[in-house]
Amino acid sequence: MSDRISPQDKAGILLETMPWLRRYSGQIVVIKYGGNAMVDESLKRAFAQDVLFLHQWGVRPVVVHGGGPQINAMLARLGLEAPFEHGLRVTTQEVMEIVRMVLLGKVQRELVSLLNQEDYQAMGLAGEDAGLFRARRTPAWVDGEPVDVGLVGEITHVNAAPVLSLLDAGRIPVISSVAPDEDQPGGVLNVNADLAASALAGALGAEKLLMLTDVEGLYANWPDRSTLISRLTDEELREMLPSMESGMAPKMRAALAALDGGVPMVHIIDGRRPHSMLLEIFTDDGVGTMITAAHAEAFPEVLR
Numbered sequence: 001m002s003d004r005i006s007p008q009d010k011a012g013i014l015l016e017t018m019p020w021l022r023r024y025s026g027q028i029v030v031i032k033y034g035g036n037a038m039v040d041e042s043l044k045r046a047f048a049q050d051v052l053f054l055h056q057w058g059v060r061p062v063v064v065h066g067g068g069p070q071i072n073a074m075l076a077r078l079g080l081e082a083p084f085e086h087g088l089r090v091t092t093q094e095v096m097e098i099v100r101m102v103l104l105g106k107v108q109r110e111l112v113s114l115l116n117q118e119d120y121q122a123m124g125l126a127g128e129d130a131g132l133f134r135a136r137r138t139p140a141w142v143d144g145e146p147v148d149v150g151l152v153g154e155i156t157h158v159n160a161a162p163v164l165s166l167l168d169a170g171r172i173p174v175i176s177s178v179a180p181d182e183d184q185p186g187g188v189l190n191v192n193a194d195l196a197a198s199a200l201a202g203a204l205g206a207e208k209l210l211m212l213t214d215v216e217g218l219y220a221n222w223p224d225r226s227t228l229i230s231r232l233t234d235e236e237l238r239e240m241l242p243s244m245e246s247g248m249a250p251k252m253r254a255a256l257a258a259l260d261g262g263v264p265m266v267h268i269i270d271g272r273r274p275h276s277m278l279l280e281i282f283t284d285d286g287v288g289t290m291i292t293a294a295h296a297e298a299f300p301e302v303l304r
């Protein structure tokens with residue numbers, strides 16, 4: 001690969017990153033790493049390299065991970081099933097135990113270990129730790145009707161202090177989307193990781209929320225993949241929301257919640273493409289779908 005890039009081109013690439021490094025140095029970027037983007041070991045390593053690159057150059061990355069396919073695999077091994085309603089897993093007490101075990105015991109541990117192979121700054125947290133999250137049970141809304149999905153919650157409160165203190169200590173927080181049930185002392189709820197990431201991004205005053213998934217971005221006429229939307233506003237997205245399907249429904253609700261919470265930019269990017277995160281942040285072109293608040297469009301210098 002390096003043989004094919006001339007020294008001038010290499011210098012050009014380095015120079016292109018400079019204004020972006022300046023722009024994002026010191027800023028918090030929340031990265032939602034979806035279970036569908038954790039395809040294989042080399043991709044996971046590329047993800048870890050990108051996070052470490054950001055951290056090395058003074059950006060303050062916070063990782064919120066998913067693990068839907070990994071939970072499915074464990075449920076299948078145990079002969080259990082937990083279907084989804086509008087992108088939310090129907091979670092019984094038995095399923096909740098597996099969700100917690102896989103997210104905290106497997107996915108989070110693997111990510112922390114991967115990030116700490118080159119440096120020792122990554123630390124795992126879940127919603128119960130230091131009161132990070134509180135959640136309340138919520139139904140799935142299917143065709144405007146509530147459907148009971150069991151022990152599924154939405155975040156009602158974020159205590160950003162433990163994450164901020166890790167960031168101030170130079171650490172990389174890696175967060176699992178399990179949260180205490182505020183109505184049931186000792187109980188825990190399964191929270192969609194997109195929704196957890198967006199609540200956290202708002203509470204942290206993040207500059208960007210990046211969502212790494214297994215599609216190039218948001219397509220206009222799903223399941224047709226010919227028209228990728230490269231940029232849209234929250235107002236445009238709100239109009240599309242009722243027609244959203246499967247995993248994209250909570251993801252887009254999460255994007256809107258993040259924008260409503262003051263995060264200036266949300267990006268949906270293809271986590272199957274190595275280094276898509278760096279391309280998004282550090283090149284002029286960007287990749288995937290960028291969603292911004294319509295009212296912020298008048299201030300283009302903010303939306304870069």
Ligand SMILES: Nc1ncnc2c1ncn2[C@@H]1O[C@H](COP(=O)(O)OP(=O)(O)O)[C@@H](O)[C@H]1O
Pocket residue numbers: 033034035036037066068194212213214215217218219220221222244245246247248249251
């Ligand atoms: N309009 C759309 N554009 C892109 N993907 C869509 C759309 N509507 C539904 N999807 C589905 O949403 C999926 C991404 O959501 P999800 O499976 O929850 O991913 P993740 O595990 O990364 O959170 C895609 O793989 C695709 O099947």
Ligand SMILES: CC(=O)N[C@@H](CCC(=O)OP(=O)(O)O)C(=O)O
Pocket residue numbers: 033034035036065066067068069071087088089099152153177190191192193194247
């Ligand atoms: C309520 C709910 O559906 N929770 C999700 C939590 C994990 C998640 O969101 O993982 P992805 O980001 O990989 O989809 C689940 O049980 O699968």
